[in-house]
Amino acid sequence: MEFDFAGNCWFLTGATAAGKTSVGIALAERLGRSGPPVEILSLDSMAIYRGMDIGTAKPSASEQALVPHHLIDLRDPNQEFSVAEYRQAAQDVCRRLVQRNATPLFVGGTPLYLKCLLRGLFEGPGANWDLRREIETELDRVGPAALHERLQMVDPLAASTIHPNDARRIVRALEVYRGTGQPISHQQMEFDDARPAESCRVFVLRRDRIDQHDRIEKRVDQMIAEGFQQEVEGLIANGKTLGRSASQAVGYREMIEHLNGTTDLATTIERIQARTRRFAKRQGTWFRSLSECTFVDIGVDESPAAIAERIERLAAEGR
Structure with missing residues (x-):
């Protein structure tokens, strides 16, 4: 199933903490001054959950007041929300x-959401x-590398397109194979017609690693200073739990373990930082695999307004 409006849209993405929210607002305001009004749609798989604000770096009320925002706070954290529903x-x-x-x-920074809008979506088995x-x-027992090797044995085509550290996609591919007896690569029905970057308006903010x-x-x-611990306490109060999707948000599982007495706060912070770095690295791998993306390298002290100006210029130049 194809997304009908990709040609009408702009896309601003990048790894976590790259500065997407502030640049997005600056870009929306800049484009709106010289053309039709611009409204922002969240491209974040966790911003759709109500009450998960601090840990997801959801745009604040004041930021949302500057430019109209959509696709935020659509579900409670115990509910599921599929990629197909997002699309x-x-x-x-x-x-x-x-x-x-x-x-x-x-x-936003969810690569799978970006890909489903640009190329369509494989609607495989439920x-x-x-x-x-079970997988x-x-x-947890053998690690993603070992599972990736097993995937290579049953579906080498899928394994060649999935990074050995991309545990979620490895699990899904093995789930489909073991559940249906057919490799997921043989069932792919997604629109995978890539387009060159110069024909798209997909901009990826990229910063120096340090x-x-x-x-x-x-x-x-x-996040900690703003009350992330208290936010998570509220989410799991009175026996409440996070759903399968919401529980995958970076930081929430670690904070829940801290609240359960498994780790102290200092260790929890270190674990969240380490997992976020790994997550950012995986995002970069995804973006590099999409030919539609134009990368925008930004400096440490470059302002959102200056970055937005560069993006508008790149779009005008067809780059």
């Missing part, structure tokens, strides 16, 4: 915006949760 919600919002001559600007839990238990890591460490420290 349909994005399609519905884009249709309304285009009908009233507004420009959609997607801002989740087999019992089998998935996830296996993952700068990126420094921003991640500061981001996590800021």
Whole structure:
């Protein structure tokens, strides 16, 4: 199933803590001054959950007041929200915006959401949760590299397109194979027609590795200072739990373990920072695999307004 409005949209993405929110607002304001009004659609798989604000770096109320935002706070944390549901919600919002001559600007860092909008989506077999839990238990025991080797034996084509550290996709591929007896690569129905970057308006913010890591460490420290622990306490109060999708958000599992007495706060902070660095690295791998992306290398002290100006210029030049 194809996304109908990709040609009408702008996309701003990048690894976690790259500065997408502030640059996105600056870009929306800049584009709106010289053309139709611009509204932002979240491209973040965790911003759709209500109450998960600090740990997901969700745009604040004041930031959302500067530019209209969509696709935020759609579900409670104990509910599921699939990629197909996201794509349909994005399609519905884009249709309304285009009908009233507004420009959609997607801002966020979920590569799978980006890919489903650019190339379509493989609507494979539904989740087999019992089998998935069995494979996830296996993952915990042997690690992603070993599971990747097993995937190579049964589906070498899929294994060649999945990074050995991409545990989530490895588990899904093995789940499909073991559940259906057919390799997932043989069942692929997704629109995988890549386009060159110069024909798209997909911009990826990219920072120097040291700068990126420094921003991640500061981001996590800021989360703690803003009350991340209290946020998680509220989410699991009175026996409440996070759903399968929400529980995958970076930092939440680590903080829950801290609240359960497994780790002290200092260790928890270090673990969140380390997992966030790994997550950012995986995001970079995803973005580099998409030919539609134009990378925007940004300096340590470059302002959001200056970055937005560069992006507009790159788009005008067809780069």
